[in-house]
Amino acid sequence: MSETPAPIRLVPLPGIPLIAEGDDLAALLLDAAGRAGVGLADGHLVVAQKIVSKAEGRVVRLADVEPSEEAKRIAAEDEKDPRHVEVVLRESVRVVRRGHRVLISETRHGFVCANAGVDLSNAPGEEQAVLLPVDPDASAERLRAALVARGAGPLGVIVTDTFGRPWREGLVDVAIGSAGLAPIEDWRGGRDLAGRELVVTATATADQLAAAAGLLMRKDAGLPAVWVEGHPLVGEGRLSDILRDPSTDLFR
Amino acid sequence: MSETPAPIRLVPLPGIPLIAEGDDLAALLLDAAGRAGVGLADGHLVVAQKIVSKAEGRVVRLADVEPSEEAKRIAAEDEKDPRHVEVVLRESVRVVRRGHRVLISETRHGFVCANAGVDLSNAPGEEQAVLLPVDPDASAERLRAALVARGAGPLGVIVTDTFGRPWREGLVDVAIGSAGLAPIEDWRGGRDLAGRELVVTATATADQLAAAAGLLMRKDAGLPAVWVEGHPLVGEGRLSDILRDPSTDLFR
Numbered sequence: 001m002s003e004t005p006a007p008i009r010l011v012p013l014p015g016i017p018l019i020a021e022g023d024d025l026a027a028l029l030l031d032a033a034g035r036a037g038v039g040l041a042d043g044h045l046v047v048a049q050k051i052v053s054k055a056e057g058r059v060v061r062l063a064d065v066e067p068s069e070e071a072k073r074i075a076a077e078d079e080k081d082p083r084h085v086e087v088v089l090r091e092s093v094r095v096v097r098r099g100h101r102v103l104i105s106e107t108r109h110g111f112v113c114a115n116a117g118v119d120l121s122n123a124p125g126e127e128q129a130v131l132l133p134v135d136p137d138a139s140a141e142r143l144r145a146a147l148v149a150r151g152a153g154p155l156g157v158i159v160t161d162t163f164g165r166p167w168r169e170g171l172v173d174v175a176i177g178s179a180g181l182a183p184i185e186d187w188r189g190g191r192d193l194a195g196r197e198l199v200v201t202a203t204a205t206a207d208q209l210a211a212a213a214g215l216l217m218r219k220d221a222g223l224p225a226v227w228v229e230g231h232p233l234v235g236e237g238r239l240s241d242i243l244r245d246p247s248t249d250l251f252r
Numbered sequence: 253m254s255e256t257p258a259p260i261r262l263v264p265l266p267g268i269p270l271i272a273e274g275d276d277l278a279a280l281l282l283d284a285a286g287r288a289g290v291g292l293a294d295g296h297l298v299v300a301q302k303i304v305s306k307a308e309g310r311v312v313r314l315a316d317v318e319p320s321e322e323a324k325r326i327a328a329e330d331e332k333d334p335r336h337v338e339v340v341l342r343e344s345v346r347v348v349r350r351g352h353r354v355l356i357s358e359t360r361h362g363f364v365c366a367n368a369g370v371d372l373s374n375a376p377g378e379e380q381a382v383l384l385p386v387d388p389d390a391s392a393e394r395l396r397a398a399l400v401a402r403g404a405g406p407l408g409v410i411v412t413d414t415f416g417r418p419w420r421e422g423l424v425d426v427a428i429g430s431a432g433l434a435p436i437e438d439w440r441g442g443r444d445l446a447g448r449e450l451v452v453t454a455t456a457t458a459d460q461l462a463a464a465a466g467l468l469m470r471k472d473a474g475l476p477a478v479w480v481e482g483h484p485l486v487g488e489g490r491l492s493d494i495l496r497d498p499s500t501d502l503f504r
Binding site for chain 2: 006169203204210230
């Protein structure tokens with residue numbers, strides 16, 4: 001049982017430029033936080049996967065991709081670019097579903113999402129595929145360490161992407177990597193206000209933070225980072241802990 | 253293309269008492285908003301399904317429930333209360349998956365979730381099942397109209413519940429009813445900052461708002477209502493519009 005929580009504030013961090021490989025994200029985020037008047041202490045920094053991937057060089061020029069026969073076949077059926085499909089297949093360990101021109105696969109990390117999280121970036125004359133980070137938890141931890149080394153923190157860092165869901169239209173932002181927080185808060189053994197044992201056993205806090213920040217990452221705003229203050233920094237862990245054990249997953 | 257958005261504030265509405273059938277939710281929420289110092293104008297009110305269902309009398313005393321043979325069989329296999337299983341089956345149009353003591357069904361509304369959204373409430377000597385509202389969009393619209401009639405608004409109202417997800421552990425808050433907003437924001441035809449056509453076609457805004465509010469509805473806080481200010485009130489629609497057409501759903 002706890003007191004009424006304080007309000008939470010979601011603060012957009014504006015003015016982050018287009019990112020290229022090797023850019024110093026921590027420095028750019030600290031600058032943006034300064035412009036927004038927040039100190040990156042005692043809160044959660046939510047960062048869109050796109051800028052993390054680009055800073056890490058997780059970008060493939062489509063002109064350099066030789067599509068396999070399988071990629072060509074899928075691309076022809078689904079009216080897609082076979083080079084894009086090829087990159088998606090390389091990032092996937094298996095295709096989970098395919099239909100209605102949508103390819104849902106399981107990524108090497110264990111995420112189940114459309115196109116293995118591979119986005120196309122159609123800069124003129126330079127068509128690129130932006131891949132998910134190799135290890136998004138490690139990306140979050142590196143960014144957190146770099147921020148702390150420059151005086152920020154304590155803070156949690158969450159790297160997010162935009163996923164669809166079964167049964168529901170529309171995309172939501174979800175966490176794909178995290179550092180400095182427990183991605184799941186476990187309430188087992190807890191009691192509610194009336195002293196009854198809690199029915200809800202675990203909340204996916206990292207995903208709730210991702211979705212909250214997603215309200216500000218409007219797709220036309222070019223806003224890849226949000227600072228969340230007022231939500232307590234709780235626990236430790238890696239976002240990959242959130243992935244359901246295949247043996248207990250009813251939707252494999 | 254738009255300006256940098258303003259910060260968003262999530263404000264807990266404290267002091268809402270335990271709710272019984274016939275309680276005047278609009279009055280209780282206006283009182284709570286007054287205590288929190290917010291006016292319920294130009295924002296979104298997020299309300300947990302539990303208090304909406306209780307105010308509407310969507311409560312069944314387990315002592316009054318006669319379980320069917322099917323409910324008895326499932327309850328024996330899954331070590332559950334057969335009366336609870338019976339209520340779940342009555343609220344379901346089909347069982348989607350069953351295993352590991354979890355029953356995922358499709359509700360009469362079309363939601364796919366554990367136990368058809370039926371929660372047990374174990375007040376001593378009076379075990380109850382709390383059902384989802386019959387028409388959560390209508391519940392949201394009635395609440396919104398009652399608030400506007402007393403001088404609140406303009407506002408959106410979202411009724412939320414806590415759902416699990418395939419592939420990911422932990423629960424998140426999602427919208428099950430809404431009024432006064434477009435539950436999905438469609439970006440088709442839009443352009444990003446560089447003038448490129450947007451890849452993301454639709455954002456499930458109502459679910460992002462539900463998850464954001466869920467950060468404050470911590471399971472031990474007894475907090476069933478949150479006011480969200482700073483997110484623009486956009487569009488019209490019913491939450492049921494978010495349900496994916498079965499003919500295009502790859503996970504039926």
